[in-house]
Amino acid sequence: MVHEVLFLHVGQCGNQLGHEFWSNGLKARAILIDTETGVTNEIMKGNIASYFNEFNIFTQQS
Known part of the structure; x- marks a missing residue:
């Protein structure tokens, strides 16, 4: 059974x-x-940036 959830x-x-x-x-x-x-x-410059992997962020400029 999978115990992780992926959020989009x-x-x-x-x-x-x-x-x-x-x-x-x-x-x-x-x-x-x-x-x-x-x-x-804004998220990646904020106080919770360390929670995210920058390779999981996709923008039009990615």
Whole structure:
């Protein structure tokens, strides 16, 4: 039985909601997808950036 869940954060709303969710101090296992880099860059510069693997972030500029 699989004990891990994969979260897909898509678009500005999905990425902002995901940011709030992971702010609770959990180990993020997520893929962030957005056509713009604004929100994903904000997440990676913020205090929870260490929770995310930069190779799991896909933007139009990736």
